[in-house]
Amino acid sequence: MLVDSPPEAPAAPAPVSPRRRQALRIAGLFASVAVLAVVAVLGIAVGAKQIPLDQVWHGVFHYTGTDTDVVIRDVRFPRTLLGLLVGAALGLAGTVMQALTRNPLADPGVLGINAGASAAVVTAISFFGVTSLSGYVWCAFAGAAVVSVAVYVLGGTRSATPVRLALAGTALTAVLVGYLNAVNLMDTAALDKMRFWTVGSLAAATMPTVTRIAPFLAVGAVLALLLARPLNALALGDDQARALGTRLTRTRVLAMVTVTVLCGGATAACGPIVYVGLMVPHVVRALTGPDLRWVLPYSAVLSPVLLVGADVLGRVVARPGELQAGIVTALAGGPVFIYLVRRRRMAQL
Numbered sequence: 001m002l003v004d005s006p007p008e009a010p011a012a013p014a015p016v017s018p019r020r021r022q023a024l025r026i027a028g029l030f031a032s033v034a035v036l037a038v039v040a041v042l043g044i045a046v047g048a049k050q051i052p053l054d055q056v057w058h059g060v061f062h063y064t065g066t067d068t069d070v071v072i073r074d075v076r077f078p079r080t081l082l083g084l085l086v087g088a089a090l091g092l093a094g095t096v097m098q099a100l101t102r103n104p105l106a107d108p109g110v111l112g113i114n115a116g117a118s119a120a121v122v123t124a125i126s127f128f129g130v131t132s133l134s135g136y137v138w139c140a141f142a143g144a145a146v147v148s149v150a151v152y153v154l155g156g157t158r159s160a161t162p163v164r165l166a167l168a169g170t171a172l173t174a175v176l177v178g179y180l181n182a183v184n185l186m187d188t189a190a191l192d193k194m195r196f197w198t199v200g201s202l203a204a205a206t207m208p209t210v211t212r213i214a215p216f217l218a219v220g221a222v223l224a225l226l227l228a229r230p231l232n233a234l235a236l237g238d239d240q241a242r243a244l245g246t247r248l249t250r251t252r253v254l255a256m257v258t259v260t261v262l263c264g265g266a267t268a269a270c271g272p273i274v275y276v277g278l279m280v281p282h283v284v285r286a287l288t289g290p291d292l293r294w295v296l297p298y299s300a301v302l303s304p305v306l307l308v309g310a311d312v313l314g315r316v317v318a319r320p321g322e323l324q325a326g327i328v329t330a331l332a333g334g335p336v337f338i339y340l341v342r343r344r345r346m347a348q349l
Contacts, residue, residue: 035302042308058072081207083202085214086273111166116143117263200270224258225296227251231292232291275333280306307325
């Protein structure tokens with residue numbers, strides 16, 4: 001009598017060699033850049049007014065001053081370019097914050113940093129008569145820095161947990177939003193200018209805005225990329241990081257300066273846009289692993305895909321008007337944030 005033998009266990013998948021993993025990461029980065037290029041073209045081509053691609057090309061490269069050329073060159077092109085810069089800045093800022101605090105819920109919007117920058121800008125407009133972008137930028141830097149320190153202190157400094165930091169950021173955001181609403185009610189003359197900073201939008205982008213804000217964001221991006229190795233060491237714990245030669249205080253200070261520059265510049269340019277820096281790094285780590293030498297470049301490429309894509313979607317779904325990019329990212333990011341909070345493993349990191 002034959003007895004059935006137990007089924008054989010499935011063979012474990014062969015491990016991926018380091019060289020192949022490196023090749024896959026490089027290929028994925030090039031693919032991400034290609035997706036970014038497609039989204040950038042959509043950002044210029046799609047809007048309330050439908051324009052054929054040949055006229056889009058003409059407006060970008062052969063400007064003659066027609067109405068269509070003006071829409072392409074003076075409205076959509078700077079709007080898309082600003083979306084690329086701000087998206088990259090928010091993605092890098094979120095990645096650095098999550099690495100620095102070892103907090104998977106860290107995000108410039110969730111922790112109130114964008115709200116702090118926005119409150120500082122609104123204060124400058126309403127009480128000090130600041131009207132120039134250069135003035136907005138320095139005020140936004142100051143507001144972002146103050147809130148960054150406040151969240152860290154309220155979260156318990158060394159005993160801070162992801163949930164405590166998120167709660168501190170949420171509480172500060174609520175206070176700052178209440179302050180913004182109060183200022184709006186008291187200063188109706190400045191309401192139109194301040195309304196721009198309450199939801200986050202790319203609609204008011206101009207080439208002067210892009211050229212003035214680009215140097216700040218470029219400095220922040222370079223700092224973020226240079227911090228990849230020290231932050232990788234910091235993720236192993238303070239003792240291990242010291243053993244590897246990492247200067248902990250300098251790394252933390254530079255990381256906070258980086259986040260402040262990126263968030264302050266982005267908020268001064270287009271107002272507070274939330275959840276971009278929260279969602280994208282999680283997606284990237286699922287593709288590349290935790291190595292920040294790859295997470296940071298991927299985030300810098302894929303975050304603009306999310307922001308410009310949200311801006312395009314807002315223009316399409318609300319024709320002939322539009323839905324601001326900050327509202328679209330909030331609608332998409334809210335469920336993601338709730339999902340991350342409910343994951344007990346992340347909440348206890």
